[in-house]
Amino acid sequence: MFNLLLLGALFVFAVAIALFLYRVCKGPSIPDRIIAMDAIGVSLIAMMAILSILLKTDAFFEVILLFGILSFIGTVSFAKFIERGVLVDYDRNR
Amino acid sequence: MEFIGAILLILGCLYIGIAALGVLRFPDFYSRLHASGGAETLGMFLSISGLILIEGFTQTSLKLLIIVVFILLANPIGTHTISRAAYRSGLKPWTKKGE
Numbered sequence: 001m002f003n004l005l006l007l008g009a010l011f012v013f014a015v016a017i018a019l020f021l022y023r024v025c026k027g028p029s030i031p032d033r034i035i036a037m038d039a040i041g042v043s044l045i046a047m048m049a050i051l052s053i054l055l056k057t058d059a060f061f062e063v064i065l066l067f068g069i070l071s072f073i074g075t076v077s078f079a080k081f082i083e084r085g086v087l088v089d090y091d092r093n094r
Numbered sequence: 095m096e097f098i099g100a101i102l103l104i105l106g107c108l109y110i111g112i113a114a115l116g117v118l119r120f121p122d123f124y125s126r127l128h129a130s131g132g133a134e135t136l137g138m139f140l141s142i143s144g145l146i147l148i149e150g151f152t153q154t155s156l157k158l159l160i161i162v163v164f165i166l167l168a169n170p171i172g173t174h175t176i177s178r179a180a181y182r183s184g185l186k187p188w189t190k191k192g193e
Binding site: 002005006008009012013015016019020022023029031032034035036038039042043045046049050052053058061064065068069072075076078079080082083 | 096100103104106107110111113114115117118123126127130131134135137138141142145148149153154157158160161164165168169171172173175176177178179180182183185
């Protein structure tokens with residue numbers, strides 16, 4: 001019964017990722033694409049957690065943590081790139 | 095305990111679906127951010143909390159708890175940063191009459 005529930009949850013997350021992917025392809029401005037990519041990252045994290053419970057394995061957690069950190073760093077660096085135009089600014093007095 | 099976990103997982107899936115629908119259908123960037131930032135974080139939090147309650151108190155659920163705390167800290171910071179960057183780079187909010 002719980003396997004069926006977990007499979008249904010995986011299906012819902014897959015549909016949500018498909019909708020976010022449409023917004024990534026279509027999105028009129030660059031921040032739209034960035035928040036859709038961030039949402040895809042969070043959905044993938046939840047999907048991997050459900051999959052690791054479903055397969056009763058312990059091997060996915062480092063991947064999940066690394067994926068979360070990379071998604072966060074990617075969002076923040078894209079935001080800084082939009083705001084300033086550069087990724088690493090050498091002038092510290094701005 | 096597993097029953098409460100199942101209810102939390104179903105609620106989390108519902109919130110993720112609402113977030114996806116909002117990102118798909120809202121008219122401009124800030125309202126899409128309003129859908130994505132709140133409902134996505136809450137849906138992820140509810141579904142992984144449900145997984146913790148289904149799993150019980152083991153090492154696996156402890157690692158899941160670490161992941162939940164990290165995402166719960168990181169995701170609102172990312173939302174705030176991207177909204178501030180979009181506003182400062184000159185993206186105008188959508189209004190009903192002035193296109």
